[in-house]
Amino acid sequence: MPRATLELVAARAGVSRQTVSNVLNSPQLVAAETAERVRAAIEELDYRPHLAARQLRTRRSHVLGLRVPPVVDGINGAVLDRFLHAVTEQAQERGYRILLYAAPDVDEVEIAQYDELLETADLDGFVLNNIRLGDTRTSWLTERGVPFVTFGRPWGAQGAHPWVDVDGAAGVRLATEHLLGLGHRRIALLGWPQDDVVGTDRRRGWVDAMTAAGWTEDQLLGMQTLQRDGVEVGVSATHRLLADVGPTAIVAVSDSLALGASVALRAVADPPAVIGFDDTPVAAAVDLSSVAQPLVEAAEHAVSLLLSRLDGDGTHLVEQHRLLTPHLVVRGSSRPPAR
Amino acid sequence: MPRATLELVAARAGVSRQTVSNVLNSPQLVAAETAERVRAAIEELDYRPHLAARQLRTRRSHVLGLRVPPVVDGINGAVLDRFLHAVTEQAQERGYRILLYAAPDVDEVEIAQYDELLETADLDGFVLNNIRLGDTRTSWLTERGVPFVTFGRPWGAQGAHPWVDVDGAAGVRLATEHLLGLGHRRIALLGWPQDDVVGTDRRRGWVDAMTAAGWTEDQLLGMQTLQRDGVEVGVSATHRLLADVGPTAIVAVSDSLALGASVALRAVADPPAVIGFDDTPVAAAVDLSSVAQPLVEAAEHAVSLLLSRLDGDGTHLVEQHRLLTPHLVVRGSSRPPAR
DNA sequence: GGCGAGGGTTTGATCGTTCCAAGGACTGGC
DNA sequence: GCCAGTCCTTGGAACGATCAAACCCTCGCC
Numbered sequence: 001m002p003r004a005t006l007e008l009v010a011a012r013a014g015v016s017r018q019t020v021s022n023v024l025n026s027p028q029l030v031a032a033e034t035a036e037r038v039r040a041a042i043e044e045l046d047y048r049p050h051l052a053a054r055q056l057r058t059r060r061s062h063v064l065g066l067r068v069p070p071v072v073d074g075i076n077g078a079v080l081d082r083f084l085h086a087v088t089e090q091a092q093e094r095g096y097r098i099l100l101y102a103a104p105d106v107d108e109v110e111i112a113q114y115d116e117l118l119e120t121a122d123l124d125g126f127v128l129n130n131i132r133l134g135d136t137r138t139s140w141l142t143e144r145g146v147p148f149v150t151f152g153r154p155w156g157a158q159g160a161h162p163w164v165d166v167d168g169a170a171g172v173r174l175a176t177e178h179l180l181g182l183g184h185r186r187i188a189l190l191g192w193p194q195d196d197v198v199g200t201d202r203r204r205g206w207v208d209a210m211t212a213a214g215w216t217e218d219q220l221l222g223m224q225t226l227q228r229d230g231v232e233v234g235v236s237a238t239h240r241l242l243a244d245v246g247p248t249a250i251v252a253v254s255d256s257l258a259l260g261a262s263v264a265l266r267a268v269a270d271p272p273a274v275i276g277f278d279d280t281p282v283a284a285a286v287d288l289s290s291v292a293q294p295l296v297e298a299a300e301h302a303v304s305l306l307l308s309r310l311d312g313d314g315t316h317l318v319e320q321h322r323l324l325t326p327h328l329v330v331r332g333s334s335r336p337p338a339r
Numbered sequence: 340m341p342r343a344t345l346e347l348v349a350a351r352a353g354v355s356r357q358t359v360s361n362v363l364n365s366p367q368l369v370a371a372e373t374a375e376r377v378r379a380a381i382e383e384l385d386y387r388p389h390l391a392a393r394q395l396r397t398r399r400s401h402v403l404g405l406r407v408p409p410v411v412d413g414i415n416g417a418v419l420d421r422f423l424h425a426v427t428e429q430a431q432e433r434g435y436r437i438l439l440y441a442a443p444d445v446d447e448v449e450i451a452q453y454d455e456l457l458e459t460a461d462l463d464g465f466v467l468n469n470i471r472l473g474d475t476r477t478s479w480l481t482e483r484g485v486p487f488v489t490f491g492r493p494w495g496a497q498g499a500h501p502w503v504d505v506d507g508a509a510g511v512r513l514a515t516e517h518l519l520g521l522g523h524r525r526i527a528l529l530g531w532p533q534d535d536v537v538g539t540d541r542r543r544g545w546v547d548a549m550t551a552a553g554w555t556e557d558q559l560l561g562m563q564t565l566q567r568d569g570v571e572v573g574v575s576a577t578h579r580l581l582a583d584v585g586p587t588a589i590v591a592v593s594d595s596l597a598l599g600a601s602v603a604l605r606a607v608a609d610p611p612a613v614i615g616f617d618d619t620p621v622a623a624a625v626d627l628s629s630v631a632q633p634l635v636e637a638a639e640h641a642v643s644l645l646l647s648r649l650d651g652d653g654t655h656l657v658e659q660h661r662l663l664t665p666h667l668v669v670r671g672s673s674r675p676p677a678r
Numbered sequence: 679g680g681c682g683a684g685g686g687t688t689t690g691a692t693c694g695t696t697c698c699a700a701g702g703a704c705t706g707g708c
Numbered sequence: 709g710c711c712a713g714t715c716c717t718t719g720g721a722a723c724g725a726t727c728a729a730a731c732c733c734t735c736g737c738c
Contacts, residue, residue: 003458005724016688021726031686051459052400053724055391056693063438068424078620081420085407089441097460099402100437102428119342120390121436231624259624266605281417282621285570285598344694355718360696370716392694395723 004047013041024049061122063099064091064306065114069130070104078280079295080129083151086299087127094307099123107136118146125306127151133197149306151298153321155197162305163321164298168198168277171291171326172205172251175275178289178328179249180213182336184273188247189224190237190257199226202253202277223247234260242268248337249273255280258288262333270338279329287332294324343386352380363388400461402438403430403645404453408469409443417619418634419468422490425638426466433646438462446475457485464645466490472536488645490637492660494536501644502660503637507537507616510630510665511544511590514614517628517667518588519552521675523612527586528563529576529596538565541592541616562586573599581607587676588612594619597627601672609677618668626671633663 006017013020015038022029023038030038041047055061066087069080088098101117103110114137117123125147131138133155141148142161150163179187189206192199203224210220223245225237234257241247242264249272252258258276265271276283279292301322308320345356352359354377361368362377369377380386394400405426408419427437440456442449453476456462464486470477472494480487481500492504518526528545531538542563549559562584564576573596580586581603588611591597597615604610615622618631640661647659 003724006726007724017724018689018726019687022687025726029686034686048455048459050395050461050724052391052394052461053693054726056389056395056695056724057726059693061391066439068427071421071424078417078420081417082410084439085410085441088407088439092441098439100405100423100427100439102424102431116387120387122389122391256624263625281619282624285595285621286602286625342694345696346694356694357696357719358717361717364696368716373716389694392723393696395694395725396696398723 003050004045005050006047009038009041009045009047012045013038055122059122061124062095063097063121063123065101065117065123065126066098067110067129068100068102070102078282079278079293082295083129083299086296087303090300090303094303096124096303096307110137111140114141114146118144124310125149127302127306131155147306147309149302151302152198153323162309164301164305164324165321166293166298166324166326168202168253168326169205169208171277171293171328172202172253173209174205174326174328175251175277175289175291176206176209178330178334179251179273179275180209182249182273182334184249184337185213186223186245186247187249187251188241188245188272189220190234190241190250190252190261191224191226192253193226193228199253206251229254229256231256231260231263233257235264236260238264242272247272250275252276254278255283255288255290258283258290258333259286262286262288271335273335273337274333275328283329283331289331289334290329291326292329293326297324342389343384345386345388348377348380348384348386351384352377394461398461400463401434402436402460402462404456404462404465405437405439406449406468407439407441409441417621418617418632421634422468422638425635426642429639429642433642435463435642435646449476450479453480453485457483463649464488466641466645486645486648488641490641491537492662501648503640503644503663504660505632505637505663505665507541507592507665508544508547510616510632510667511541511592512548513544513665513667514590514616514628514630515545515548517669517673518590518612518614519548521588521612521673523588523676524552525562525584525586526588526590527580527584527611528559529573529580529589529591529600530563530565531592532565532567538592545590568593568595570595570599570602572596574603575599577603581611586611589614591615593617594622594627594629597622597629597672598625601625601627610674612674612676613672614667622668622670628670628673629668630665631668632665636663 006020010017010020015034019030019034020038023035027035051062091098101113103113126141127149128137129151131150131152131154138150138154138161148161150161153163153165154161176187187210189203191203194200207220211217225240227233227237238250238261241250250261252261252275255276255278258274259282261274274288276288276290279290283290305320345359349356349359354373358369358373359377362374366374390401430437440452442452465480466488467476468490470489470491470493477489477493477500487500489500489502492502493500515526526549528542530542533539546559550556564579566572566576577589577600580589589600591600591614594615594617597613598621600613613627615627615629618629622629644659
């Protein structure tokens, strides 16, 4: 059976090409009766529009670009994994598809990819997921008027654009308050270095909850370690905390660090409670409490923001964004303090 | 600056459209000198062909379809994650891109997606990654002559098609021999149910290594548990093995099961050695030895097989396939037997 | 009764590429 | 000096959709 085209459908319904096209794209222009007849013809011939032809004319591909980042540690990769799935599903439901592209962690290379994809494939927009302070990718895209959303806030004062993010401070505050509620007082933090904006944000949740519980900022400075991410780092940092601080509970800004803590605590009698961040499979596997990001929700909003810009009625509210609140998944590592 | 087109480049180089097209697609048809001139013009105008236009004419999109499966357990998701990245990178290097589609675990729904993608987007081929015994998707694709590769063997006698897979039996044999080499004799297996072909294959590696070491098949039947995947299952099954078999080492057919074993063994003095399968981030995190699948290599071959069919010179060797051997990643859980 | 308005439909051109059949230049042989 | 053959180039048509403008009614109004 040959491919059904607009022409064929038109002939079958006894109308012109354009009318068939209108039935699909601008139904309000077509008389109800005619539309009905056309729809029947479409059905009979199992007609589906050829996207490349449409794209050639309209310069719209109905495809969104998404980067698959180089696999690094693997633990946090799981986060992206779920986000990826949710984004794909959301986009699909709304008539868009997701095209992957690989790029190393170098802005210029990634920008070259944008250029290529826009020029040759007419991508309609991008979803970025690991923006940094002073990111040159976002400004490049903004300058060119390319629609995009980021999963992650633009931390600097760089131009505004739509974004979705999860409130890290709120998440860590939740975790800390949960531990306070269990009766813990001396709660230490495994944080990231100060130049990391995400880590600094998450740390704030701990600071807020702890100061509300009576600690002073000065005291807290002595109850934390700020180091880069990693299981090994978590192990050594925890040993230090045990020696210097003697905490009854530890809050970590990542599951990697929290896992390191669990490992370090294995040999300890009456081990402190531990809570991680991201609710990765690893956390579930080792019975570690963790702060869970609402990734499906994040993906929904990301796609919504992007498509409202794309399909919107011109009133594109450029500065839209959404900050989501994570929730705490309580597991075995949420022990009450030893008496 | 307006978009550069073939026409524009042709004018600039003082030749016709077709000649420019030939320079790009059939260079052997064009005189060297002319080609040089054309290439210069392309360079100057920063010309890049518009894929939709090409696609409209040739019915080839240079895009491959890849499914993002529903996120289930998360531990094994990490495997797909790395595969995904590798496939994207490989495809990109060879001038193809990866388009994602989401589908639930229902063949008919997925097939409907194929139909849609082929008809509306001219996808050139598919990469499938979770084929089952008696899969209807592969036969549908085969019937229609749609190029595809699977990551995973077609276990049944169903029609042959290109595939790439990792030799699970070899992997488990490697693990078992490693343990034998450490001095273990009584090595138990945490397996999957018999109706699972992958699990059965992996089990065979254990059987082979163990019989070579002097055990009889009958004896081995008493040294295994065959259950579905999961951390919880691993915990309870391990308790049973400890009571009934008293092994000095345990080989598991997945990291989930192996992790369950590690958890169950935490309270045990002189715990048995444990080895998992898949080398997921979880394994690395808890210092668990594990069999690693060569995913990058698998992706390379998958893309190669698919593209040789697509770009090949007609001599498409339909029944190509590749079985890769995994390697063992030795970590702390590879303890020698307690004396 | 003629004229303008406007809803509904048709017509022809167009997007950028490749296919096709035919045209032109150059070489070598007689 | 002509012709065949080779090699390269050329212009027109086609892919399947949308855009823009023209067209044809019917209706209401003066």
